[in-house]
Amino acid sequence: MSWQKVLSTLASPGLREAYARAVLGQELDADPRARRKLTEAGLLLPEGRVDGGVFSELLAASARPRPEGVDRFFRNGMLDGLPAGHVDRQSVLEHLADRLFPADRELDEPTVNLLIATVTRDIPTLRRALVDYGYLERNADGTGYRRAARSED
Structure with missing residues (x-):
């Protein structure tokens, strides 16, 4: 999972709308292709639920190490x-x-x-x-x- 993949996926208005519905707990009536793209980006889990930790993981992965x-x-x-x-x-x-x-x-x-x-x-x-x-x-x-x-x- 990469922040570039997440952002490029959410740049699509249709995918962003489908993801918003999933976040709000609404019916995810996205076509299989859209569902696959959201899953590949790490925004949805394979069963279609929202991955609530995706943004925390992305931030942690891109954090610079603290100097010692x-x-x-x-x-x-x-x-x-x-x-x-x-x-x-x-x-x-x-x-x-x-x-x-x-x-x-x-x-x-x-x-x-x-x-x-x-x-x-x-x-x-x-x-x-x-x-x-x-x-x-x-x-x-x-x-x-x-x-x-x-x-x-």
Whole structure:
């Protein structure tokens, strides 16, 4: 069963009317060909009763899988905003630090900003959060950044 088959079947005024009668519990006086088309589309069960779950099944089959983990906080590759929860925020920041910044290499602020711009428009907020949460280290004189070394747990 596919939503295209259901819609193409219901696009026919005669079939739509026959289906409406079946839904309303009226006599299904459709010719055998119309009855067969409604059944093949999944709108009617073989005995001629309405399949009450057809639309729920179609919606469930076409639903996109829900993102999990840090992917929940990204839309089209861009960060939707920093999560409010501490654990989620740390997970997202760790993911971004690992993804954006090379290990053992110092970067100047314009380069850091360019890298951060690939995932958000709010560059200062994300840069500050990465530093505040210890994922980026900033030189005391502000001339460079480096991904923080973390101990493996």
